[in-house]
Amino acid sequence: MSHALFDLSGHTALVTGSSRGLGRAIAxxxxxxxxxxxxxxxxxxxxxxxxxxxxxxxxxxxGSAFDVTDEEAIVAAFNRFDAAGIExxxxxxNAGIQVRKPLVEFSSAEWRKVIETNLTSxxxxxxxxxxxxxxxxRGKIVNIGSLASELARPTVGxxxxxxxxxxxxxxxxxxxxxxxxxxxxxxxxxxxxxDMNEALVNNPDFNGWLMSRIPSxxxxxxxxxxxxAVFLASAASDYVNGQIIYVxxxxxxxx
Ligand code: GCO
Numbered sequence: 034m035s036h037a038l039f040d041l042s043g044h045t046a047l048v049t050g051s052s053r054g055l056g057r058a059i060a061x062x063x064x065x066x067x068x069x070x071x072x073x074x075x076x077x078x079x080x081x082x083x084x085x086x087x088x089x090x091x092x093x094x095x096g097s098a099f100d101v102t103d104e105e106a107i108v109a110a111f112n113r114f115d116a117a118g119i120e121x122x123x124x125x126x127n128a129g130i131q132v133r134k135p136l137v138e139f140s141s142a143e144w145r146k147v148i149e150t151n152l153t154s155x156x157x158x159x160x161x162x163x164x165x166x167x168x169x170x171r172g173k174i175v176n177i178g179s180l181a182s183e184l185a186r187p188t189v190g191x192x193x194x195x196x197x198x199x200x201x202x203x204x205x206x207x208x209x210x211x212x213x214x215x216x217x218x219x220x221x222x223x224x225x226x227x228d229m230n231e232a233l234v235n236n237p238d239f240n241g242w243l244m245s246r247i248p249s250x251x252x253x254x255x256x257x258x259x260x261x262a263v264f265l266a267s268a269a270s271d272y273v274n275g276q277i278i279y280v281x282x283x284x285x286x287x288x
Contacts, residue, residue, distance in 0.1 A: 038269040042067035046266060047121045049101050049158060050128030052079040054227045055177065055255050059125055062259030063266055064092035068123060071114075075100045101128040101154035102146075111161040120169065123266045124162040126155035127177040129195075131229050136190040144191045151195035155202060159217075163210055170214035175265045176203045178221040178277050183285060200277055207275030216274050218265045223281025225253040249282030 041063055051060040052074035060083075064070050070087060072094055074080045080096040087094035097113070099106040114121060129151040132143060155176050166172025179196040181189060199219060206217035224230065224243055233239045234252065244250050261278045264270050279285050 036269075039263050039267045040067050041123070041263065041267055044122040044266075045069045045071065045119060046123035046125065047071040047073060047097070047158075047162070048125040048127055049073045049154065051125075052076065052083040054229065055222060055225060055258060056125070056127035057083060058255030059127060059258055059262045060094075061087065061090075061092075062256065062262055063123065063125075064090075064094065065259075066263045066267070068266070069093040070095075071119070071121070072096050073101070073128070074098060101158065102149045104157050107154075107157050107161055111165070115165070121162050121165065122171070123173045123175070124159065125175045125177065125262065125266070126158055126199075128154055129177065129192075129229075131189065131192050133188045133232075135188060139191060147191035148195050148198075151192060152198040152202065155199060159202075159206055163206070163213075163215060166215050167210065167213040172210075172213075172215040173266045173270070174203075174206055174210075174215060174217040175262060176206075176217070176219040178203070178219045180221060180223055180279070180281055180284060182219070182221050182277060183279075203277060204275045211274045216265070216270055216272075218270065218273055218275065219277040220258060220261045220265065221277050221279040221281065221285075222258055223247070223253050223279065223284050225255055225258070227255060246287060247282045247284045248287050251282065253280065253282055 046063045046068040048060040050056040051072045072083045077098040080098040084094045084096045099110045178199045181193040181196040182200040185193045203219040
């Protein structure tokens with residue numbers, strides 16, 4: 034039996050990039066806590082398949098396919114929510130991409146693509162959601178950061194810059210919107226078993242290094258983010274603002 038503090042019944046959550054990966058796991062977890070889900074992704078087919086799966090599992094879900102780097106599409110999506118009477122109570126800015134190569138080999142276009150997908154999107158979508166949350170004097174914003182919000186490693190420079198920005202965008206959202214009843218926080222996933230990390234999982238050298246750095250000595254599972262997501266999406270976090278919760282097997286605690 035879930036505790037009333039963590040009950041999301043009657044609330045609607047938009048999770049960007051939720052047709053698969055971490056976003057899908059978070060969406061399923063919020064649905065199990067009672068939320069109605071708006072599934073987002075850039076591919077309409079993938080979004081509809083995810084919605085069908087969610088509905089098949091007995092959850093209230095619908096799709097909103099749009100590219101999180103397309104501001105016009107974002108504004109149009111929120112206008113559609115308004116027209117349909119859909120109030121987004123919980124926003125999870127999860128959508129993101131990864132590109133790995135030496136910093137000197139990145140083109141400006143590649144840099145911009147990572148920054149726009151992983152950071153600017155959270156600002157634009159957060160702005161549209163907050164415009165509607167502020168008059169209602171309530172709302173939950175959960176941005177997805179990374180260990181790269183704190184630490185860097187070679188070959189993921191744009192991603193690291195974006196995720197560092199997520200940490201302080203979260204703080205900016207918190208300090209501007211807290212008085213309007215909005216709680217803006219972040220989750221910092223550690224190394225999780227996702228498609229994005231498949232190349233790392235299958236790299237024995239990287240795996241060996243990583244297992245030496247993680248006290249828990251294992252990769253994380255996407256569903257292991259659900260606890261932090263439900264907490265930050267629920268009344269249990271009504272006095273929590275501007276924080277980032279790391280779900281990383283202890284990696285950030287270790288030298
Ligand atoms: C990488 C990985 C990391 C993880 C995660 C760690 O190439 O180092 O993609 O960025 O995905 O962000 O917290």
